[in-house]
Amino acid sequence: MTDKIALIEAGGTKFIVGVGDASRKIYARTRIDTTRPEETLSAAVDWLRARGADYAAVGIASFGPLDLDRASPQWGHITRTTKPHWSDADIAGPFTRAFGCPVAIDTDVNGAALAEWKWGAGQGTNSTLYLTVGTGVGGGAVVGGRLVHGLSHPEMGHIRMPRHPADMDFAGHCPFHGDCLEGLAAGPAIIARWGASLSDLPADHIGHEIVAWYLAQAAQTFQAILEPARIVLGGGVLGTPGLLDRVRAEAAKSAAGYFAGSPQHNIVAPALGEDTGLLGALALTGA
Ligand code: ZN
Numbered sequence: 001m002t003d004k005i006a007l008i009e010a011g012g013t014k015f016i017v018g019v020g021d022a023s024r025k026i027y028a029r030t031r032i033d034t035t036r037p038e039e040t041l042s043a044a045v046d047w048l049r050a051r052g053a054d055y056a057a058v059g060i061a062s063f064g065p066l067d068l069d070r071a072s073p074q075w076g077h078i079t080r081t082t083k084p085h086w087s088d089a090d091i092a093g094p095f096t097r098a099f100g101c102p103v104a105i106d107t108d109v110n111g112a113a114l115a116e117w118k119w120g121a122g123q124g125t126n127s128t129l130y131l132t133v134g135t136g137v138g139g140g141a142v143v144g145g146r147l148v149h150g151l152s153h154p155e156m157g158h159i160r161m162p163r164h165p166a167d168m169d170f171a172g173h174c175p176f177h178g179d180c181l182e183g184l185a186a187g188p189a190i191i192a193r194w195g196a197s198l199s200d201l202p203a204d205h206i207g208h209e210i211v212a213w214y215l216a217q218a219a220q221t222f223q224a225i226l227e228p229a230r231i232v233l234g235g236g237v238l239g240t241p242g243l244l245d246r247v248r249a250e251a252a253k254s255a256a257g258y259f260a261g262s263p264q265h266n267i268v269a270p271a272l273g274e275d276t277g278l279l280g281a282l283a284l285t286g287a
Contacts, residue, residue, distance in 0.1 A: 002054040009277030010062035017044045018278045019051050022287040037089035045098045058095045058103040059281035061111030076105050104284040107153045111280020113140030116232050118283055120271035125229035129222050132235035137182040157182035164210045185214045198240040216250035223259045234270040
């Protein structure tokens with residue numbers, strides 16, 4: 001009986017594929033460029049097969065949106081995406097057919113939320129919300145040990161936002177909604193306004209205040225809906241020095257002491273580092 005688990009972090013620019021086990025050891029990993037589905041997925045299957053075909057489970061933490069309805073013939077497929085060639089791509093199918101073992105799939109951000117709750121910044125709590133702010137904004141939440149799903153996975157990056165008074169002229173960068181959270185606070189929205197990433201703008205640039213303000217308003221929205229014990233803020237934009245502290249301070253001001261969770265305490269950085277993607281895939285398998 002094997003205890004090897006195949007792990008796939010399926011991203012829009014690269015796939016990271018690994019072999020691990022339930023103790024969170026990762027024995028081997030590789031990087032495969034995301035080109036066309038048939039090419040990228042068969043390269044991932046071939047690499048895993050070269051390390052033995054006897055997997056106990058496959059975990060896939062994928063970019064989305066995904067069809068996660070087990071009763072749907074499209075389960076495990078990407079649905080609509082602006083990424084060329086990937087709309088309707090069957091992500092789970094090639095692994096199911098190749099290895100004949102249980103395949104778990106969810107979004108990369110849901111995987112990260114589950115992994116941070118199990119082993120990272122949310123460990124020991126009953127509820128953790130994970131928000132990643134990078135080229136897009138995505139969020140997942142664990143409540144009572146389970147990921148929150150409705151008809152599909154949450155789309156927390158697309159909540160409507162109040163506008164910062166000094167940011168009224170920017171139309172927003174989301175192709176679907178303009179000035180949703182992603183359209184205002186993701187990396188491309190920052191570059192569209194100020195011509196540089198947040199970490200490259202001077203420390204006194206108003207961009208820092210504006211982005212922190214949006215993330216604080218978003219944190220308050222999620223706090224009001226779920227009262228999560230932790231809100232974990234990750235992603236490239238949060239690598240900006242001082243940003244997390246600004247978000248905490250702004251959220252505390254905005255919340256005015258109303259909620260069960262105090263922003264100074266419950267808005268935190270991720271704890272799992274660069275393996276979050278593969279650990280997310282592992283967490284999705286139930287390991
Ligand atoms: Zn949007």
